Amino acid sequence: MIDEIDIANERIERDLEAAIAAQLARGQGESVSLDGICCDCGGAIEPARLAALHGCTVRCAACAQQFQHHLKPRWRL
Numbered sequence: 001m002i003d004e005i006d007i008a009n010e011r012i013e014r015d016l017e018a019a020i021a022a023q024l025a026r027g028q029g030e031s032v033s034l035d036g037i038c039c040d041c042g043g044a045i046e047p048a049r050l051a052a053l054h055g056c057t058v059r060c061a062a063c064a065q066q067f068q069h070h071l072k073p074r075w076r077l
Contacts, residue, residue: 038058039059040060041063043060046060046061
């Protein structure tokens with residue numbers, strides 16, 4: 001019997017795959033910031049953030065917070 005968690009995980013995986021496919025289709029795939037420059041505002045990514053994320057980020061803390069806020073669903077189950 002499939003439980004609610006399995007259904008939710010399948011939905012998340014499907015949505016993520018669709019989002020990745022859409023991004024690649026637009027030709028605007030993001031890459032890891034090797035120069036420490038935020039892809040949104042063009043400002044410097046904080047050294048502490050780069051260190052904590054091992055350089056694997058494309059946004060400064062402020063832009064990342066704003067980006068994450070826009071990803072949250074506007075509805076609740």
